[in-house]
Amino acid sequence: MNTSPRQATPATRPLPAGARFLGPHTSPDPMTITLVLRRMGPAPTPAAWPQHPRWPRGEFGAHCGAAPADIERIRGHARTQGLVETGCEPHRRVLQFSGSVDALQRAFGVQLGRYQWPGLSGYVVGCDRPPTLPADVAPTVIAVLGLDNRPVAKPQFRRPLATPNQSYTPLQIGQLYNFPANTDGSGECVALIELGGGFSQADLTTYFTGLGIASPPTVTAVPVAGGKNSPGGDADAEVMLDIEVVGALAPGAAIAVYFTPNTDQGFYEAISQAAHDTTRKPSVISISWGGPEDNWSAAALAAMQSALEDAAALGVSVTVAAGDSGSSDGESDGQPHVDFPASSPYSLACGGTTLTASASAIGSEVVWNETASNEGATGGGVSTNYALPAWQQGSKVPQAANGFAGRGVPDVAGDADPLTGYQVRVDGQDQVIGGTSAVAPLWAALLARCNQSLGRAVGDVHAALYQIGESAFHDITRGDNGAYAAGTGWDACTGLGSPDGQKLLAALAAQATAAAGKGAAAKHPQA
Template sequence: MESILRRHETATAIGSKPNGDSVEVSLYYEPSATESEYAQLRSYLQSHGVEVTTESPLRHHLSLRASVEALNALLGIGLTEFVDSELGNFFAPDQEPVLPPALSIVTAILGLDSAVQARPRFRPATKPALSYLPTQVAKAYDFPSASAVGHSVALIELGGGFRQADVTNYFTTQSLPVPVVTAISVNGGVNDPTTANSADAEVMLDIEVLGSVAPGVTIDVYFAPNTDRGFIDAVSEASAPGGPMPDAISISWGGPESTWSKSSLSLMQSVIADATARGITVTVAAGDNGSSDGLTDGLAHVDFPASAPNALACGGTHLDLTSTGAIAAQTVWNDIAIGDGATGGGVSSFFPLPNYQAHANVPPSINPGGSIGRGVPDVAGNADPQTGYQILVDGTAMVVGGTSAVAPLMAGLIVQLAIATTARPGFVQPAWYPLEQSTRTTKAPAFFNIVKGNNGAYDAGPGWNPCTGLGSPYGGRLDQQIS
């Protein structure tokens, strides 16, 4: 099992977590495990004071509950309580777990670290110069607009909530079908709307962009605690065999790769890869803090899970439209100078260069060592708060930007492509990268290349670049080329 420890350099230990406290964890094990090995695993856990609360053999996953004392003894750790100025109070292990031989098939254990894992990737506009309805952006990108009744998308949310009245009012006002939106609880996460200045804006941005681009789509919102356990379990449940089969999973939350444990990085990529193998495209926001991803160590960082090789990483642009709604100009979103953020993007320090980027000319990282890894993002769309999206949150009209908007925008495109081609697009990068290259210099390129701007450390340019990826897809041309 890979390292589960996360970096908590600024946190202060305040004591051991009381032995009598109960802790819930998720355990993932090898897909190749035999029934006998699984039975032995389950028996061993129970004999050491660990309760199996739920089991999902199809997901190779167990939910467990145990006392701190039992977990410390089982794993050779000391669960410790910490306080941090940004993360607040949380607990985490004092060292790497030592797995006994009976747990040799275990690949990951989540829930031993309760610190907040991710941030929503939306940006309320300070003083928007322009704003658009999601349908205007979709039209500019030539997205098909067929009825999506009978299709579904899963949204992953680690906080906030939605009000049905807002959903009804927003879509009714635009004469669009009101989507069926269902809240699904994971690990105790709930639909908990509060105020417009909270994570509610993230949830409603996702719902309203998606429902506008794919009219009539069914939207399942998976609410989970904001921990690595909650995040990964939610994605796993949304894509689990035997459950709903969404065309896409849209994720608008993330954090710098370096703030994740190696175990969680690998497990999330594995879960996303399982989803794409089932024909489910996973769209992920690439971050809103430029090439640093919000860290102040002077290095470049990419956002995760956008950097997972099987995720469709979604970067951000500044979009200007003509009076007729066509694209007048499109550049890299970078408003760092006025405090309105910038698109994430760069080169992964954890994941190697995937095969589909072999001819994308991904540059070496600007960090010491200059390694070449998974390039982020794959595609981009309007994300600048200065050209943001008109949404309704807790009864309040707002203009919001961020790559959070691009993940559901692209999920809506995936639904439209599924309708047009009568097939699930699934893992799209192996098809989209060569398509961009083969059509780039034709009269009908499949992508709008963004060649002006930067996100701090990296510049835009023809073809793929570490600010906006392949560019913005022309939906109708993708439809024709794929068909």
């Protein structure tokens, strides 16, 4: 699979409406940067579940980490510029340095500036041009992160503006989607990536007790790049929604919440650290944050993509919210856009539906689109950066608006309409929340339960899901998200559809049995 961006992406991130350049950045405080290095060999190519061998986390670096010579070449340049090394993790291909503003500007040929940013007090630091490096060093570096700390993503949750038509506990959603019996995620770990906010253990205890969950999940906060569990703001709704959906539907799984700053450096570090975590060993990563694909710099896209590629190679599934602003993804140019990291071919992109239940069964399910009442709509469309993957070749993915044959988004779906939303508890208050932010943890919990039953992580599950097709999904055939309409089979609104968990597990188990049979036949061919 070609994982590099195929279309021109911004060299530096564009300014949104309301942002303003204030002047040069002249702070005396040092800054810490992250350099993401190239691999010492070819990129890992994760094969489809269930045949593929995986590098164990402890051995991955020896095959796919950074080359010692590359590390020394970068160190030499950093020393001549007065930078101080603060971290080196060859298995993740990461070098970290600290330096003054002047030293960093000299080392990377940039001018750092202060920017007023919409919705934020104070200022943020931005970079006026892509960093440059000497000719002998430049090929070794994928990205220099940390010179730009402008926010890169937003949480994909929606509070209803009107009174919900219907709302559900996560347990009720699990019943409607027929989550597999006799599973609770035991033995698995689900990682949540959070770019702000926090949780209260007291709230979680109250919530899970109220649902009748006798043994609530263990929730651990993991600080990354200066981030921390910091409740008290609007992003708490995202954090609590993620934890409560996973914790209710997979209470036997451990939950690790990786808190990181909302920057390209922080986002990259959180995904990379979760994928390579040898202590908690998550088998699923859930991400409910993102931003329009064309708002990312080329270097940030490349760095994030390399972290997601690592996760796939390590057998970790990554579920990502597809966005809550319809086919425009919140852009105002009249063109369709998709959200990243949902648009990565290594992300299981999760779209949204409007789900109505009748007598404990699904009464109707259509594409979530409440744009007319300002209640949001599911993201979905076609990437202008990532080429159509092999596993989507038969899905009739339309071309992007610019004619590019790109990766279609989303892959799967679930209830996301805030008017048919999830009953959760946030900062001491019971409330209803929707958005594709709920669908990523929903699918993370389902995959954790499948992993438990199968006795092995499904990892990069795209090829398996597209092979299984409609037999394990509720095909959503009504509605649109703006530029795209639902139809039979895959569509750019709800992907393959919402899950029938028991049928999905049975299909994955059948694939594993068939693969085992082929393997045995290959080892012992008939005479």
